Amino acid sequence: AGKGAFAYCSQQYRVLFGAGTSGRLGEEAERLGIKRALVLTTSEQHDLGRRLGTGLSDRLAGLFTGARMHTPVEVTNEALRVVESRDIDGLVAIGGGSTVGLGKALSLRTGLPHIAMPTTYAGSEMTPILGETSNGIKTTQHSQDLVPDTVIYDVDLTLSLPPHISAASGLNAIAHAVEAFYAPNANPLTSLMAEDGIVALARALPRIMVAPADPGARRDALYGAWLCGICLGAVGMSLHHKLCHVLGGMFNLPHAETHAIVLPHAAAYNAAAAPEAMTRVARALHSANAPQGLFDLARQLGLPCALADIGMPEDGIVRAAEMAVRKPYANPRPIDHAPIEQLIAAAWRGDAPA
Numbered sequence: 054a055g056k057g058a059f060a061y062c063s064q065q066y067r068v069l070f071g072a073g074t075s076g077r078l079g080e081e082a083e084r085l086g087i088k089r090a091l092v093l094t095t096s097e098q099h100d101l102g103r104r105l106g107t108g109l110s111d112r113l114a115g116l117f118t119g120a121r122m123h124t125p126v127e128v129t130n131e132a133l134r135v136v137e138s139r140d141i142d143g144l145v146a147i148g149g150g151s152t153v154g155l156g157k158a159l160s161l162r163t164g165l166p167h168i169a170m171p172t173t174y175a176g177s178e179m180t181p182i183l184g185e186t187s188n189g190i191k192t193t194q195h196s197q198d199l200v201p202d203t204v205i206y207d208v209d210l211t212l213s214l215p216p217h218i219s220a221a222s223g224l225n226a227i228a229h230a231v232e233a234f235y236a237p238n239a240n241p242l243t244s245l246m247a248e249d250g251i252v253a254l255a256r257a258l259p260r261i262m263v264a265p266a267d268p269g270a271r272r273d274a275l276y277g278a279w280l281c282g283i284c285l286g287a288v289g290m291s292l293h294h295k296l297c298h299v300l301g302g303m304f305n306l307p308h309a310e311t312h313a314i315v316l317p318h319a320a321a322y323n324a325a326a327a328p329e330a331m332t333r334v335a336r337a338l339h340s341a342n343a344p345q346g347l348f349d350l351a352r353q354l355g356l357p358c359a360l361a362d363i364g365m366p367e368d369g370i371v372r373a374a375e376m377a378v379r380k381p382y383a384n385p386r387p388i389d390h391a392p393i394e395q396l397i398a399a400a401w402r403g404d405a406p407a
C-alpha cells in the first residue's frame with residue numbers, strides 16, 4: 054500500500070461524558086441488567102466508592118477496596134471470592150488504571166458486565182488490554198471482552214486528583230497520542246484524536262496546577278484523556294510504552310511519572326524517523342520542536358525530570374537497556390542497544406532530550 058493508505062476498524066463503546074454523570078450509574082446498571090453490583094476501588098478511594106455506590110440503591114451488593122497497581126493476580130483472586138460468595142452479577146470500577154484493571158480482570162474471568170468510572174487520565178477504560186502481575190512478572194493480554202460495557206466519565210470525580218498526580222497522569226495520556234501518530238496501524242481518525250487530545254491536555258494541565266478545581270480545565274483534561282485512551286486502545290504502541298513497561302516492572306517505578314520522564318527522550322529517539330508525527334505533536338503543543346516541547350511541558354508542570362529522582366538505581370541503566378532490546382517490536386527507528394542505553398541514561402540523569 055502506498056503513502057496515505059490505511060485500514061480502519063471501529064470498536065464499540067458506550068461513553069457518558071460530563072459533569073455529574075456519575076448520577077446516572079443506577080440507570081446504566083439497570084440497562085445492563087445488573088441486580089447485585091460489586092463496587093471496586095483502591096483503599097484510598099474507599100469513601101468515594103461508598104458514596105457513589107448509594108446511587109445503585111438496592112442494586113448494590115458489596116464494596117471491594119483492594120485494587121492495586123499492576124493488577125496482582127492475588128488481589129483478583131481475593132475479589133473473585135467476593136463475587137462468588139455474594140452472588141455478584143455486575144462490576145463497577147471507580148478509580149484510575151489500577152481499579153479499572155481489576156474490573157477488567159474480573160469481567161474476563163466471569164463474563165460479568167463492567168461499568169468503569171475513571172478518575173485519572175490513564176485511559177485503560179478505552180482499551181482491550183489487560184496487564185496482570187504474578188510473582189513479579191507482568192503479562193499483557195488483548196481481548197475485545199476487556200472493554201468495559203459502559204464508561205462514565207464524570208468530570209466532578211477528577212476535581213480531587215492532586216495537581217502533581219494530574220500532571221503525571223496527563224503526560225501518561227499524551228504519551229498514548231504521541232505514539233499513535235507513528236503506529237504501524239495509525240489511521241486518519243486516530244491521528245485526529247491524538248492531536249486534539251494533546252491540544253486539550255496541554256491547555257488544561259497548566260491551569261489545573263494553579264486552580265485544581267477549575268471545572269473547565271478539568272473537563273478539557275478528561276476529554277483529552279478520553280481521546281488519548283481511544284488511541285491507546287486502537288493502534289499499536291512502540292518504543293516509549295515498551296521502555297516504560299520494562300522500567301516500571303524492573304524497578305517498581307510509579308507508572309505515570311515514569312511515562313512523563315521517558316516521553317521526551319523516546320520522542321527524540323524517533324524524531325528523525327517520524328517527521329510527520331513530530332510536526333503534529335509540536336503543532337499541538339504550540340512548540341517549535343516536539344521532544345523539547347514535551348520536556349518543557351513536564352518541567353512547567355513541576356514533574357520530576359530524572360528517573361534517578363523516582364527511585365531507579367544507576368546500575369539499572371545497563372540492565373534495562375538489555376531487557377528493552379531483547380524482543381523485536383515495531384518502531385519508526387530501529388531499536389539498537391547503544392542508543393537505547395544512551396536514551397535511558399539521559400532519562401536517568403534528567404537531561405534535556407537530545
Ligand code: NAD
Nearest residue numbers: 095097122123149150151172173175177180182213214308
Ligand atoms: P492508579 O489507578 O494506581 O491511581 C493512583 C492513585 O491515585 C491511587 O492511590 C488512587 O486511589 C488515587 N486516585 C485516583 N484517582 C483519584 C482522584 N480523582 N482523587 C484522588 N485520588 C485518586 O494510577 P493510574 O496511573 O490511573 O493507573 C496506573 C495503572 O493502570 C498501572 O498499573 C498501569 O499499568 C495501568 N494502565 C493500564 C492500561 C491498559 O490499557 N491496560 C492503560 C493505562 C494504565
